[in-house]
């Protein structure tokens with residue numbers, strides 16, 4: 007095919023798949039990150055709390071009763087050793103036999119408080135307390151509420167940002183540095199085709215990235231998309247095109263690879279910390295919130311999370327969409343004004 | 349007379365504090381092959397890039413194929429072919445893919461394989477650009493410049509950095525491109541190259557044209573077409589040289605001198621005689637034809653190959 011636009015798109019695609027390091031950053035890196043973080047922060051069963059029962063009359067019965075209680079593990083020790091265990095944190099509670107038994111613990115520690123409540127409950131029942139009602143308890147550990155469910159949309163947003171900025175920015179600076187842009191400018195190539203070839207390739211790649219993310223998250227972590235996949239793709243593309251504009255802007259003038267990579271890091275790094283990739287941006291002080299909300303990556307992450315976790319429709323995230331669109335328009339307008347071919 | 353391929357009047361280009369081109373006038377006829385010859389920093393690339401529409405001039409008139417870059421760029425671009433002084437084509441594309449990409453920007457032109465064949469790269473057509481040698485890359489740049497069958501071809505230092513053999517191969521290729529009404533503008537540091545390839549040579553120094561004409565005419569303008577270089581011990585008094593027969597010019601150089609003479613067979617015996625009469629011993633003696641380098645040296649006082657100061 008001889009169409010210049012098609013040839014330019016082919017050029018971009020070939021540059022992409024013949025460069026193994028790009029593929030690593032786009033696919034392997036987020037996969038490895040999510041595996042590492044998913045394992046580190048997986049929801050574990052709570053360990054049983056350790057209770058030290060001091061030696062004394064009635065100690066064996068006490069220990070048996072506590073051991074039988076759900077969530078507690080009892081051990082018999084001389085009083086001194088039991089206190090020592092408490093001090094170094096290897097026991098949550100010390101029980102000294104007596105009538106009634108004495109409980110020693112640190113009420114400022116969550117474990118200490120829980121152990122005390124559990125121990126009192128078990129000892130009261132043992133002592134003949136009758137429960138007046140019984141409660142139906144259901145446990146939840148459903149997909150949608152775990153850390154990994156929070157993490158995956160954030161990583162997807164980050165990945166769309168960095169592949170947008172680096173994918174477009176780096177390629178342009180490299181071409182300018184090697185005078186290839188100048189050489190292209192000497193041909194009758196339509197400038198619009200050139201830009202369009204980048205956007206089309208970016209869009210295609212963003213779709214593949216999103217499918218890859220959703221696929222591996224589902225397979226490895228059972229992370230689900232509660233909203234519409236089509237809307238997720240649409241919103242993700244808006245974000246990706248906006249990030250591509252950021253890349254275009256950052257690379258619109260740099261001639262050196264060093265200068266450009268500095269600028270690209272400057273454009274992406276702070277947002278990765280501020281925009282709620284790994285933890286919610288709501289943890290930052292409230293006076294920062296309006297500024298954080300206005301960042302493109304925050305808007306992208308919030309929108310992706312709303313669709314994936316809350317099952318929100320596009321109408322619910324119009325504000326995020328508008329923020330991304332505004333950034334996009336701003337970046338493209340500025341980039342086209344500043345762009346130089348040499 | 350048909351319109352000239354290129355017409356330049358009073359061309360000036362300033363960068364912040366450097367005047368790279370300082371008032372150049374140039375007229376190049378259709379079908380002519382013209383070489384811009386000059387040392388590093390003379391302003392060759394700047395001039396050519398203005399002609400290619402890549403740089404705006406600071407002052408002066410530029411007319412390319414009868415049109416102006418300011419208003420008719422769209423009409424000029426499809427008709428010119430450009431090889432920049434240095435272009436790094438994308439390393440992971442193959443030769444064929446690179447040529448095909450550039451071919452797609454033009455309505456008419458050569459078949460991709462034909463362009464590769466013209467520069468003798470057909471065997472490398474499927475090789476990635478990153479795996480080509482320096483000479484092969486320069487030939488790729490030439491193929492890319494040729495793929496639209498341009499009427500006007502700009503080649504900025506097409507053979508710099510090549511070994512003598514590759515240079516000669518490149519000359520053959522460029523020589524075969526001339527004719528059929530195609531105009532070629534090339535820049536070079538090598539006077540042999542200009543002598544072999546160009547119908548006309550324009551010598552540029554410090555952003556100005558210092559001389560132009562056919563290589564033969566420029567050399568003839570020296571008056572003496574033979575050069576004698578020699579060294580003696582002890583140093584021969586230059587005054588004793590001025591009476592040599594058929595002498596045109598003496599230029600002293602360390603330990604000896606460079607003589608331009610009209611007739612070697614008259615001047616040489618006289619030089620040998622003078623040397624022995626003065627009681628000096630010749631330690632070096634050579635003779636050669638004058639070249640464009642001598643023309644340049646004569647015009648500017650410095651050699652073509654020397655790096656010049658600002």
Ligand SMILES: Nc1ncnc2c1ncn2[C@@H]1O[C@H](COP(=O)(O)OP(=O)(O)OP(=O)(O)O)[C@@H](O)[C@H]1O
Pocket residue numbers: 363364366367368386387388389390391392393394395433537
């Ligand atoms: N973009 C630029 N900014 C500032 N100065 C420049 C620029 N381009 C060229 N110059 C200066 O203009 C002068 C002419 O440069 P030019 O590249 O035209 O020389 P040249 O004859 O092509 O030399 P060479 O044989 O080394 O390629 C040099 O002094 C150079 O430093």
Ligand SMILES: [Mg+2]
Pocket residue numbers: 392393394433504
């Ligand atoms: Mg140059």
